[in-house]
Amino acid sequence: MQATETNPNKALWEKGDFTRLAATMRGSGNDLVDGFRIRAGMQVLELGCGDGTTAIPAAQRGAVVRGIDIARNLVAAGNRRAAEFGLANCSFEEGDASDLIGVQDDSFDLVVSIFGAMFAPRPFDVAREMVRVARPGGRVIMGNWIPNDPTLVAQILRIASAHTPPPPEGFVSPMLWGLEEHVLDRFGAAGIPAERVSFSRETFTFVADSSPAEYLQLFEHYYGPTMNAFEAARKNGTEDALRTELTALFEHENTSGQSDRTVIPATMLLVRVDV
Ligand SMILES: C[S@@+](CC[C@H](N)C(=O)[O-])C[C@H]1O[C@@H](n2cnc3c(N)ncnc32)[C@H](O)[C@@H]1O
Secondary structure, three states, rough: OOHHHHHHHHHHHHHHHOOHHHHHOHHHHHOOOOOOOOOOOOEEEEEOOOOOOOHHHHHOOOOOEEEEEEHHHHHHHHHHHHHHHHOOOOOOEEEEEEEEHHHOOOOEEEEEHHHHHHHHHOHHHHHHHHHHEEEEEEEEEEEEEEEOOOHHHHHHHHHHHHHOOOOOOOOOHHHHHHOOHHHHHHHHOOOOHHHHHEEEEEEEEEEOOOOHHHHHHHHHHHEHHHHHHHHHHHHHOOOHHHHHHHHHHHHHOOOOOOOOEEEEEEEOOOOOEEO
């Protein structure tokens, strides 16, 4: 594992405190796991698991869950949460989804990644690693945000990108994982024919007991990608404009009907692979 100072992918996610956002994602994380067909004793690997929004509900349904995440602080938070829930069948460790050092071939019934592995560099390596560690007859499930989608996450990215310098040469957008043709290419290169990959669009809902403007503050102060956008905007002198545009987005997307509560549904691409 590269040290934080030499690995921008790790530095991005150790920045701030993603657990503050994850706390607003628990309901949908739990509902999503209902569709995973978990059986007691099933061996589950979750990549980019954060502090366990889906790993913990999977363990609560009886799976033996190993969570791997690049961010040291989120791994520690996940292990704390597993202990608080009394889950001896759920553990979290540091690692990189594009290079699963120490994870054996063919060892998991289910490999999951919900908005996690999509952020790892080298997407073809990610697909290859997911397929390598799933057992033949096992499954891979990925939840990926969709580029140019009209809902929250793609729109945050669109607005933020107008305030940030262009990415370095050769940068592959994580959002390409939200396009079927790229997913098929990547799993195809890992030896999975297209007929073993299926897709659906699902709704994932962010819920906070605060106004949309207060909820946005969590993104501004604790979520690495938006923290970076605000830092860049501060340098450009466009910080207020960025905040105004994002506030308008959060208010527009809020379906709660209340000014002091935020409920924002966002559309994701759910990918299911039969290995
Ligand atoms: C948007 S968060 C989602 C976390 C969690 N899956 C959830 O739904 O709450 C993205 C997660 O991916 C992790 N991540 C990013 N790049 C990674 C990589 N190369 N390998 C493993 N995890 C990575 C981050 O540390 C972070 O926890």
